[in-house]
Amino acid sequence: xxxxxxxxxxxxxxxxxxxxxxxxxxxxxxxxxxxxxxxxxxxxxxxxxxxxxxxxxxxxxxxxxxxxxxxxxxxxxxxxxxxxxxxxxxxxxxxxxx
Amino acid sequence: xxxxxxxxxxxxxxxxxxxxxxxxxxxxxxxxxxxxxxxxxxxxxxxxxxxxxxxxxxxxxxxxxxxxxxxxxxxxxxxxxxxxxxxxxxxxxxxxxxxxxxxxxxxxxxxxxxxxxxxxxxxxxxxxxxxxxxxxxxxxxxxxxxxxxxxxxxxxxxxxxxxxxxxxxxxxxxxxxxxxxxxxxxxxxxxxxxxxxxxxxxxxxxxxxxxxxxxxxxxxxxxxxxxxxxxxxxxxxxxxxxxxxxxxxxxxxxxxxxxxxxxxxxxxxxxxxxxxxxxxxxxxxxxxxxxxxxxxxxxxxxxxxxxxxxxxxxxxxxxxxxxxxxxxxxxxxxxxxxxxxxxxxxxxxxxxxxxxxxxxxxxxxxxxxxxxxxxxxxxxxxxxxxxxxxxxxxxxxxxxxxxxxxxxxxxxxxxxxxxxxxxxxxxxxxxxxxx
Numbered sequence: 001x002x003x004x005x006x007x008x009x010x011x012x013x014x015x016x017x018x019x020x021x022x023x024x025x026x027x028x029x030x031x032x033x034x035x036x037x038x039x040x041x042x043x044x045x046x047x048x049x050x051x052x053x054x055x056x057x058x059x060x061x062x063x064x065x066x067x068x069x070x071x072x073x074x075x076x077x078x079x080x081x082x083x084x085x086x087x088x089x090x091x092x093x094x095x096x097x098x
Numbered sequence: 099x100x101x102x103x104x105x106x107x108x109x110x111x112x113x114x115x116x117x118x119x120x121x122x123x124x125x126x127x128x129x130x131x132x133x134x135x136x137x138x139x140x141x142x143x144x145x146x147x148x149x150x151x152x153x154x155x156x157x158x159x160x161x162x163x164x165x166x167x168x169x170x171x172x173x174x175x176x177x178x179x180x181x182x183x184x185x186x187x188x189x190x191x192x193x194x195x196x197x198x199x200x201x202x203x204x205x206x207x208x209x210x211x212x213x214x215x216x217x218x219x220x221x222x223x224x225x226x227x228x229x230x231x232x233x234x235x236x237x238x239x240x241x242x243x244x245x246x247x248x249x250x251x252x253x254x255x256x257x258x259x260x261x262x263x264x265x266x267x268x269x270x271x272x273x274x275x276x277x278x279x280x281x282x283x284x285x286x287x288x289x290x291x292x293x294x295x296x297x298x299x300x301x302x303x304x305x306x307x308x309x310x311x312x313x314x315x316x317x318x319x320x321x322x323x324x325x326x327x328x329x330x331x332x333x334x335x336x337x338x339x340x341x342x343x344x345x346x347x348x349x350x351x352x353x354x355x356x357x358x359x360x361x362x363x364x365x366x367x368x369x370x371x372x373x374x375x376x377x378x379x380x381x382x383x384x385x386x387x388x389x390x391x392x393x394x395x396x397x398x399x400x401x402x403x404x405x406x407x408x409x410x411x412x413x414x415x416x417x418x419x420x421x422x423x424x425x426x427x428x429x430x431x432x433x434x435x436x437x438x439x440x441x442x443x444x445x446x447x448x449x450x451x452x453x454x455x456x457x458x459x460x461x462x463x464x465x466x467x468x469x470x471x472x473x474x475x476x477x478x479x480x481x482x483x484x485x486x487x488x489x490x491x492x493x494x495x496x497x498x499x500x501x502x503x504x505x506x507x508x509x510x511x512x513x514x515x516x517x518x519x520x521x522x523x524x525x526x527x528x529x530x531x532x533x
Contacts, residue, residue, distance in 0.1 A: 045352070
């Protein structure tokens with residue numbers, strides 16, 4: 001079955017509350033010319049669809065909708081594809097139910 | 099630097115951290131608990147089922163004021179294919195007891211209550227504070243933590259790492275490796291709100307009775323995974339999880355899987371007309387006994403999900419977290435009462451006590467299950483559910499085919515899909531891993 005249109009993830013994230021730490025992304029993608037297969041897999045594996053492919057074929061991350069699960073860290077941190085940390089205290093996703 | 103020195107710093111305010119902080123504070127230790135969320139619970143995600151026994155050991159009268167949802171009276175296990183489910187349902191009026199055994203809870207709300215108990219016991223709880231690293235002396239001994247607050251170094255005799263499944267601080271300090279994609283699952287969940295009456299009617303419940311549905315089969319599209327539906331008072335927690343390595347390998351999306359589960363003809367009517375109010379994701383340790391990292395060292399112990407303590411077969415985690423947090427705290431209190439230092443040797447008491455508890459005994463029992471489930475996921479999560487569903491349909495559908503012929507066809511469909519030797523070895527492997 002093909003994956004659902006992206007619209008749906010954004011709809012899901014709309015339910016959540018966030019306190020965005022502007023200008024301080026807690027996840028950074030290492031600059032690259034061609035994404036590694038690990039990094040490329042994040043386009044699909046990230047449950048908040050924070051990873052996207054740019055026009056130039058680079059994988060970019062926008063952490064505003066991040067739900068702080070750690071999936072990308074498990075896949076991409078050891079190889080150095082990304083730098084990963086939790087947001088500063090108080091910032092990020094604020095679950096009402098969890 | 100914060101000049102004040104603590105007996106113990108607890109990193110994290112989930113089930114393990116709260117259990118540890120509460121136990122130590124109640125016994126008079128000077129405890130600081132650090133939590134990165136806005137309040138304790140605001141970053142915590144679970145299904146969630148609470149096991150009363152393990153909480154009773156910490157807060158015997160918790161039923162008086164804890165925010166509990168429903169006590170469970172029914173468990174449904176489903177094997178599903180695209181259009182059907184075959185279920186084993188267990189429901190008993192015995193679960194309508196004075197002190198029920200299991201409850202559904204909503205973690206953000208429950209943890210807020212738990213944290214209040216920790217404060218009342220005398221611990222200092224500091225929220226909106228992310229611990230960025232462990233402070234180690236020249237011998238590698240853990241002597242405190244660094245936080246993201248100004249002058250954020252804080253010292254203590256011992257640090258309890260209850261930082262959750264990612265174990266970032268432990269990895270950063272070289273105390274353990276990162277969780278591996280084939281030893282960890284990613285689960286996504288939605289909270290579906292419906293009226294209490296609607297939930298009661300759709301699930302055949304009354305009063306505060308609750309129910310759990312766990313489903314495995316084609317919903318995970320050949321990956322190792324499981325869907326779940328938990329009834330709360332006025333909402334339903336619905337989610338699905340699969341191994342991270344499987345997501346990576348197949349290119350399936352977590353939200354695509356969730357949508358597929360919601361559309362399943364056995365599930366869709368249960369949530370029809372609901373209002374979704376939250377979408378969350380969380381990692382779950384799936385490596386079992388063999389994936390447990392070192393549990394203690396010089397000036398530190400690790401508890402709960404951070405120690406990968408999760409029983410994937412029985413879907414128990416938060417109770418293992420609570421129990422390991424409590425046992426670690428009891429060991430620390432004992433060492434403290436003897437005025438002994440928090441060395442690796444002394445803290446190994448925690449490991450010894452945990453080995454003697456159900457936590458390690460249960461994980462040891464199933465030590466071979468993860469390897470079995472993770473390496474043959476196509477068979478167990480796709481082929482068998484399809485064969486099984488087909489066999490069930492043939493069994494109940496009356497169409498003039500003689501029964502003997504039906505049975506023969508049923509058997510040959512299994513043999514054709516898995517071969518005699520495949521069927522036999524699958525059965526043997528399950529029996530051996532279950533033992």
